[in-house]
Amino acid sequence: MIRLIDVHKEYDNGTKALKGINLRIEDGEFVFLVGPSGSGKSTIIKLLTAEITASQGRVIVNGYNLNNIRRWQIPHMRRTLGIIFQDFRLIEKKTVQGNLEFAMRTVGASGREMRKRIPYVLDLVGLDDKADAYPNEMSGGEQQRVAIARALVNNPRMIIADEPTGNLDPKRSLEIMTLLERINAMGTTMLVVTHERDLVNRFSKRVVAIKDGELIRDGQGGYYRA
Amino acid sequence: MRRLNLGYFIKEGFSSIFSHGLMSFAAVCMIVACLIIMGSFSLLAVNVDEMLSQLEEENEFLAYIDEDYTDDQIRALMEQVRQIDNVDPNGVTFISREQAKRDYLKGHESDGLYVNMPDEVLRDRLSIHVKDLERFTETVEQVKALPGVANYRAENKVAEGFVSVRNAVTALAMILVGILAAVSLFIIANTIRLATFARREEIAIMKMCGATDGFVRWPFIVEGLILGVMGATVAFFLQWGVYTAVCGALTEGGATTLFTLMDFKLMWKRVLAVFVLSGSVIGGLGSGFAIRKFLQV
Numbered sequence: 074m075i076r077l078i079d080v081h082k083e084y085d086n087g088t089k090a091l092k093g094i095n096l097r098i099e100d101g102e103f104v105f106l107v108g109p110s111g112s113g114k115s116t117i118i119k120l121l122t123a124e125i126t127a128s129q130g131r132v133i134v135n136g137y138n139l140n141n142i143r144r145w146q147i148p149h150m151r152r153t154l155g156i157i158f159q160d161f162r163l164i165e166k167k168t169v170q171g172n173l174e175f176a177m178r179t180v181g182a183s184g185r186e187m188r189k190r191i192p193y194v195l196d197l198v199g200l201d202d203k204a205d206a207y208p209n210e211m212s213g214g215e216q217q218r219v220a221i222a223r224a225l226v227n228n229p230r231m232i233i234a235d236e237p238t239g240n241l242d243p244k245r246s247l248e249i250m251t252l253l254e255r256i257n258a259m260g261t262t263m264l265v266v267t268h269e270r271d272l273v274n275r276f277s278k279r280v281v282a283i284k285d286g287e288l289i290r291d292g293q294g295g296y297y298r299a
Numbered sequence: 300m301r302r303l304n305l306g307y308f309i310k311e312g313f314s315s316i317f318s319h320g321l322m323s324f325a326a327v328c329m330i331v332a333c334l335i336i337m338g339s340f341s342l343l344a345v346n347v348d349e350m351l352s353q354l355e356e357e358n359e360f361l362a363y364i365d366e367d368y369t370d371d372q373i374r375a376l377m378e379q380v381r382q383i384d385n386v387d388p389n390g391v392t393f394i395s396r397e398q399a400k401r402d403y404l405k406g407h408e409s410d411g412l413y414v415n416m417p418d419e420v421l422r423d424r425l426s427i428h429v430k431d432l433e434r435f436t437e438t439v440e441q442v443k444a445l446p447g448v449a450n451y452r453a454e455n456k457v458a459e460g461f462v463s464v465r466n467a468v469t470a471l472a473m474i475l476v477g478i479l480a481a482v483s484l485f486i487i488a489n490t491i492r493l494a495t496f497a498r499r500e501e502i503a504i505m506k507m508c509g510a511t512d513g514f515v516r517w518p519f520i521v522e523g524l525i526l527g528v529m530g531a532t533v534a535f536f537l538q539w540g541v542y543t544a545v546c547g548a549l550t551e552g553g554a555t556t557l558f559t560l561m562d563f564k565l566m567w568k569r570v571l572a573v574f575v576l577s578g579s580v581i582g583g584l585g586s587g588f589a590i591r592k593f594l595q596v
Contacts, residue, residue, distance in 0.1 A: 122507065145511070152509035162504055166318065178307060179510035227508065 074100050075121065075231070075264070080130035082116050082286075090116040092286040093130070098264060100230065103257040105273045106266045108283040114266050117283075118235050121264075122156060123147045135230050152180050155224030155261075159236035161216045163208040169195070169219050170204040176223045190226055198222045198252060214245035221252060231262035238269060246272055304514070312521030315498075322494035323526060329490050330530025330578055331537065333483030337476055338538045338574065342561075344472035349561055351465045358432060358461070359390070360453035362442050364423040373423065376447045380427060385438040390428025396421045422449065433462050480581070487585030491523060495589050502593045512594050519586045527582025531574040538570065539563055 075098040082091040090113045098104050108114050119125045120132050123139050132139040135153040142150060163172050173191045182190070195201045198218040208216050217237060224232050234253060238246035250265075250272055257263040267273060273280060277294035316323045362380070364373055373393065381388045394402075399421040407413050429438050439453045495502075505515050546560050563570070 148506075148509045148511045150509075151507060154509075156507050162500065164501055164504065175505070176508045179505050179508045179514055181304070181514075223508075 074098065074133070074135060074262070076131070076133040077117070077120075078131040078133075080120065080127045080132060082113075082120065082125070083128045090286050091120075091127075094283070094286070094288050096281060096288065096291070098262065100262050101257075101260055103254065103263045103276075103278045104265070105276075105278055105280045106264060106283070107268060107270075107273055107280060109268065112283045113286040114283065115235070116286075118233060118266060121233060122154065123150060152227060153230045155227065155229035155232040157217070157220050157224050157232065157234040157237045159239035161208070161213075161220045161240075163216060163219055163223075165208050168205050168207055169200060169211075169222075172208070172219060173223055173226050176226050180227050182227075190228075194222045194226050197225065197256070212245075213241050214248060217241060217245075217249050218252070221249070221256070225256065225261070229261065231264065232256065234263070234265045236266055236268070238267065238272065243271075247275070250276060304517070308517040308521045311518035312525055315518065315522050316525060319494050319497065322490065322497075323522075326487060326490045326494070326526045326582075327530045327533065329486050330483070330527055330581060331534045333479060333486065333581065334531060334534035334574055334578060335538055335541070337479045337483070337577065338534065338570065339541065340472065340475055340479070341573070342538075342542060342570075344468055345566070346561055347468045348465065350559070351461055351468075353559070358435075358454075358457070359426050359428045360435075360439055360442075360451060361394075362425045362427060362445075362448045363450040363452075364425065365447045365449045366422060368423070368447050372447060376445065377425060379445055380425060380442060383438060383441050385430050385434045386442075387428040387430050390426075392426040394424045394426055396423050399424060432465075435459070435462075480577070483581050484585055484588070487523075487581050488588040491519070491526075491586050492589035492592070495519065495593055499593050502590075506594070515594060516587065516590050519590045520583050523582035523584075523586025523589075524579050525582070527578035527580070527585075528575055529578075530582070531571075531578030534578070535571050535574045538574070539567065 075096065077094050077096040080091055080094045081089070083089045094113075094117070106114055106117065116125070120127055120139065121134055123134075123142060126132075127140065134150060137146065137150040137153075139150070164175060167175060170191060173194065174187055177187050177190065191204070192201065195204060198221050200215065200218050200222065203211065203215065203219075208219065211219070217240075221232075221234075221237075224234075232253070237253070238249050241249060246269065253263055253265060254276060279293050280290065281288065282290035364376065368376065377391055377393060380386055380391050396418055400416065400418055403421065404413055404416070427438075427442060429435050435453070436459070439451060442448060443451050502515055542563050546563075549560065
């Protein structure tokens with residue numbers, strides 16, 4: 074669950090990135106966060122992952138109040154999230170299996186848990202035959218699937234995907250979005266940041282649009298124009 | 300630290316040394332260079348200290364005994380001197396006036412001036428060794444105050460000179476080793492920071508997956524410790540070689556007739572222990588400092 078209550082963010086250089094954002098995302102929802110470049114989408118993601126703090130207002134993520142979260146609590150909060158990036162951010166020198174083990178190891182998972190969970194997740198994203206492949210041997214779509222598997226492997230309550238199809242062609246983008254929809258149907262809350270209008274319009278989901286740091290639309294489905 | 304994690308940290312520490320071979324090599328070289336500079340200076344200080352200790356051993360003063368004192372009174376006086384806490388109890392020796400005369404005339408036996416010199420010219424005396432040279436003057440004053448001590452002869456200036464030289468050498472050694480250690484730490488931290496910079500993306504991924512600072516930091520610290528121990532081992536053998544070569548050159552040049560250099564074989568265990576400890580601390584702390592900036596994600 075995400076709650077943003079009258080959130081403002083002003084950076085040290087004086088840029089006002091967010092101006093009084095109110096947003097509530099319930100468990101199990103699928104939400105597109107859309108808006109042009111510089112609208113404040115990335116700032117919202119950074120607030121939700123506790124990379125930065127709000128200048129004003131309250132930010133609550135999966136029960137953690139990020140306004141007064143202690144430094145030692147941040148890793149525990151992040152374990153409730155799975156994060157997917159536009160540029161995949163895979164470790165090139167590790168295999169697919171290695172990348173997933175790496176993510177599980179960081180949260181203290183045992184070898185037995187890894188042996189059980191990793192094949193399941195790879196099967197879910199359709200990469201069960203690629204466990205031993207290295208990222209640079211795979212296509213962009215496959216690499217993004219690995220990134221999704223990595224986000225899923227620790228069984229998070231919510232996935233935040235920051236432009237997950239930004240580096241993919243339309244066909245692969247559709248595949249990835251369909252996969253995210255399938256994961257959402259299994260109960261994981263999904264927040265997808267994108268500026269791909271066609272993709273957003275193709276899926277009938279809740280769309281939250283922001284522009285110049287202000288929320289300008291929050292509605293279920295419907296046609297969205299960037 | 301869970302057992303599982305400890306194994307993981309050690310494995311990661313080793314594997315990252317080999318996967319960033321050039322940076323690891325640079326870090327080891329820096330540690331070797333810093334330890335050899337520190338080690339050379341420390342060995343110089345140890346040798347100076349040893350030389351001063353040898354000179355101190357020979358340091359003593361004389362207390363002249365009242366001429367009217369009987370043998371029993373002299374024995375009692377010696378006991379009183381031994382009771383003074385800075386006096387070495389085994390270092391209090393009675394020298395009779397006859398013995399003193401014999402010592403005085405050594406080398407002058409054929410000199411006509413001293414031929415009929417009467418025994419009474421010199422007095423009975425006590426030769427007294429002090430334990431702590433820094434309290435030399437204070438001890439002389441204590442002995443002087445005892446009844447039966449008619450006079451004394453003490454080279455206070457020499458004793459004070461030894462103390463000053465020793466204190467200066469110790470202070471200089473501590474300051475220089477401290478500065479060198481700080482510089483080493485700074486250089487190692489920056490070398491490891493360069494190695495870490497290439498892995499900042501990896502660290503960011505770990506942090507986004509929910510890794511704690513400790514989980515991210517430990518493999519780097521283990522890596523630093525391993526590099527430190529490797530550097531210390533190489534530095535130890537090089538130091539051994541350099542020290543032996545310098546000793547050899549000084550012996551050939553005849554300098555060892557003036558002073559004795561300590562044999563490396565007598566102190567190799569201490570040197571190795573200090574090197575390994577210093578290398579580990581420099582490597583571990585350097586890594587800890589280097590990684591700090593990258594944890595701010």
